[in-house]
Amino acid sequence: MEAEAAKLVGAGLAAIGAGMAAIGVGNVFGSFLESALRNPGAADGQQGRLFIGFAAAELLGLLAFVVAMILIFVA
């Protein structure tokens, strides 16, 4: 395989990571909503933790995007 083609294939494969991060972020908000509906009184106090979880899950998806960008524009 040519090097240029391999780079683009690699960048495409990195998009899988973005999809995985989508599952992760969906999980974070889904679980929050599920438990928030069971105990709405405690939900507001957990908003900080919700966004920490969201940030951690999202960062890994963004890393996948960085990998794709590096493969296309830098490598």
Next chain:
Amino acid sequence: MAAEQGKVDPMKQFQIEPLFGSANWELAGFNIAFTNSALWMAITVILLWTFVAGGMKRELVPGRWQMAVESFTGFIDDMLEANVGKEGRKYVSYIFSLFMFILFANLLGLLPIGVLGLHPFTFTSHFTVTGVLAVISFSIVLVVGFWKHGIKFFTLFVPHGTPAAMVLPIALIEFFSFMIRPFSLALRLFVAMMAGHVLLKVLSSFVIDGLNAGVGTSLMVAIPSFALMIAISALEILVAGIQAYVFALLTSLYINDAEHLH
């Protein structure tokens, strides 16, 4: 470069250009050209200053403007109270400046002033800018930590009740997770902003190429892409707010570590 085929280059919006013929300004051997990035930072600061100054009237019965500013300061105050405790009050000025600066920068970068022929520039989509912000936050954590706890600050790397056999590996992991913080902080904001703007430009190239290619592609490609673009723009406004909030929230959590250790 992969972007040569399309008419819209999604990376062109991130180009830094010197303005007003300042390309050759130098100070002690360094180029200090007044770039579009600097221009938008100046605009952000002026707008932010105007916004806050307009609400600093300290009236007993606040008007709308003062109410808007106070709801932001109250929001940051509550966040620090919840995450750091009463020692958090002294960081309100820093976290407030940080949050509002990033929020205004993100939102200004999304302004649709391209239709007027101007080019909005999102300086938070540059790693240098977010990197400096993250390093400032990280230095505050280090300075506060060592100032308050001295050499005991290193106990941050060993949580309470760690079994003796596990001290070394846990200290190593905690040390790395501590040192990686400024990078993850800066990378998150920079990539989130950049990804959104690239996505918008890619969709805009679909719209333009679709319209140019004929009636069929106009209906099948350009119009759905345009609808998606509007939806993504709304999502980007949400992301602009969330990323500013996450940056401020994580900074306050790190400050909590420095104030209270584990």
